[in-house]
Amino acid sequence: MYSHDFASLPKIALLQWKMIPDFVAVPKTVEEVSRLVQFAYEGGLPIVPRGGGTGLVGGAVPNRGGILLDLRRMDRVEAIDMERRTVTVQAGRTWKELADIVASRGMFLPISPLGAPASTIGGWFATGGVGIGSCKYGDARDLVLDMEVVLPSGEVVRTADRFADLSVAYANLNPAFFGSEGTVGIITSLTLQVFPKPEALTPLSYSFKDLSAARDVPAAIAGSDLEPYNASFLDPMHLAFVKAVRPDSPDPQALANIVFEGPKDEVTASEKEMDGLIAGLGGKKLAEDVARSQWEGRFDLYPARRISGGLVITQAEVPVSRFPDMFRRTTRLMHRLRMQVAVNSFLVDRNALSVEPYFLMDEQAPLGPLTLAFVKKFADVALALGGHPRGLGLFTAFNFRKMHKGATGIYETVKSQLDPYRKMNPGKMTEVWTRYNLPIVNVIPPEAMTLGLEVAAFVRRLKPTSDRYVKIETGGR
């Protein structure tokens, strides 16, 4: 179970990486984590922290064996301060559990990952958490006031002053660990900002007869003076995938799921405004129970995994204004690679849309892994449109230099200064390690990985037939 995360990994990857750890440790205290880190240092072993294993890019999967730290037992809620509206929790607690605990005290944890039932607090922060609620409340950075972190030296530090206003506090190290994928330290405890529970939370669902109208919806919402709590957009292909395993789910159609939260009077007024806006774009409001079931199913978006046994999700953030371009190019890519891809998305803020295509992959089929070419090609599209792919790990680290260009050296410095001996989740961000600790073959140059995926894309194009997991009849495809 520790040799993969949520994403499907082709068996051929075992030739390249030693994904099975030599040891698995399940610490309960920060002292145990510190001792394990020191032990790893003395033994010359790489050490890989892991939360709920809900990652999508192999960030918490070993590449050269070593010690894997399963942090899920570190799940104690250490303090809830109602007056200052903060909660301090160990890193291994899941977002869903924490949200429930906080809710039972009349408070509100406003953002959460799509994998909230399994995704851990520390894990999501370390992967650059943005998700449900980010549209209104920002990302995990906006919630985390202070953290306790074990550095590669084994030293335990607090990253900030929990009372300071972090937007301006001096010597705030939180950003060094946001998106770090556990490569510069192990987060063991976090103090988070919480908010009073909103008076009302109203999910709304709108359907569109064809995709061309739905494609303009994100920009229309971002350009309006409404402030939804969450705005996600589901592709007919996604609903076709879901319908294949859950026959009672809605028919394939383009869906816009909008959620408002806040005082009841404002939520009601916002709902009316949104109804008007969407009607102007040709959308049709769906019944309340459909909207409610969409909201309740927000953490269970990928039941289609059962169809093929494997599923790959890729993510990118693109400018909202470029979404129609993004959609067109992604669709073209899907046709060229002869794949069925569902393209879901959600608003990150007024400018950015998180686009999250996913496809089914038969891990057992000899040519199944060739579909991974889509991940590379999709990242290229995002970069070309002024956005960036999201997530760095075994399969995506080759994007690193393309994303940061001239600033790459600064990122490498963060790693080299905090982890000079390169033992903390090494070889997954600024470079890609292989399982072999020998000269020349110990590192995969990004160009080699890029070339390999380009070849895969070329072979996919030669494939005489398209992958067809479900049948879909809609105006969009």
Place this chain on the structure above:
Amino acid sequence: MGLLVDRAFVDSVTEAPALREMIRESLIEALFTRNDRVLPREIVAVLSREPSVTVKVKSDHEIQRLLRVANGEESTVTLGLPAEDYHYVRRQLAISKDRDIGVYVRPRTLTTHPWIVPPQGGIAVDVRELSSIEVDPKGHRALVGVGATWKALYDESVRAGRQVPFFPLVPLDYGLGDALFGDAIFQSYAAPFRRYLYGVRSFAYHARRTRLGFEEVPNHGTGYDALGLLQNSMSEFVIPASMAVGLTPRARVVKNWVYQFPDAGKLAPALGKLTGSGRPLLYANVYDAAGWALAHPGASVPALVLELGVAGAPTVVAAREKALDAALVGFTAKTADTPPFYDTEARAYARIAERIGRFVIPGYVTAPVAALPDLLSKLKEVSEDSIASLAVFGAVRRTGTVSLAPAFDSPKEAAKVCAISRKVWTKVQAIPGASYLSRLAHLWTDNRMYRARLLVLQRLKAEIDAGRVVEPTIPA
């Protein structure tokens, strides 16, 4: 100069044999006031240096050239200066000499006071002419030169049908870049400035372009948040030239409501209700009578003012107004037609800001809103103790905290500034959950965790500025 340079200098001075016995805080005060009765002559000499030349750059390309000069890669010939300037610059920098030449960015407006360690010769970069503003016609963002003022961006955004969603905590005429290499604080009711800062175009010490973050979207899942990590002290790592910031659409209805409160005992619970209500606001500013009068010449109020910026759809704003009036129990008067200070015509804005800038603003205090009465009474004690009248500017965040910038009507003499800052720091430490942000408090703070965090940043600086060009650290 900046936080890390000052800190490194102070730390190295405390190791000097002649000064090792001095209490750290007294030593910092001596350094801040350049007390030559306490400090050795060599240290006073370091503290009295000035930049060799100040160059007003007009494009980011000129920053690149200056960095090349500082690296010794180019002579000043390529600076494009007239002959007499060329010889002046060359002579001042002593180009042919074998020594480090630092490049220092000069903030447009400092809220508090200059850093302890001044530029040690070298080139001071005046960025005021890097003031271009490009509002994206399709999106809600702008690419802004670091020298452009916040006010100019605000006005330009309104013209383009956009809204700047972040506001200065103190109504001074800041450059946007002052948030990166000065001490300006921008924020909204909903979020810190960080959320609106997408990326910074900058130059590393070797004069290569270095873009931190992205320009059209925020950074998530792209590796460490280097932009956030370096944000408050950016010019100690790289030289920033322009920044991409997020805007919002201009709402159909934008209102500025002003509520007057008789005392902090009434205002604090109202702020508790406000921040607990979940009502979105653009800003929630707090002024005392003196602060309000400074920002609004000719206007007077009895005690305390809460100024709310509200934007949204007409029906939503109508619902919000009724609810806020009901929630803000204890206000004595409300005006709905006072234009926000931000809408003041640019020259008048600058004049008012200039007047406020004459006050001693030693730092920023952040505390839970419930602590506001205690905080204000403690600031008044400082004011009485220092024989300097007090004006207060502040802003509330929806997290339930209030940040105040106390402004003291006192001469800006180093000894007085230091004494006032020290008194504020001492008082704030007695308030549970409060923190004090000031460059002097940054030097006074010497606990193990703070030192450990600074050590990480100092190591990063040493590596990122390996050429010792970007505001180099000065050993005592």
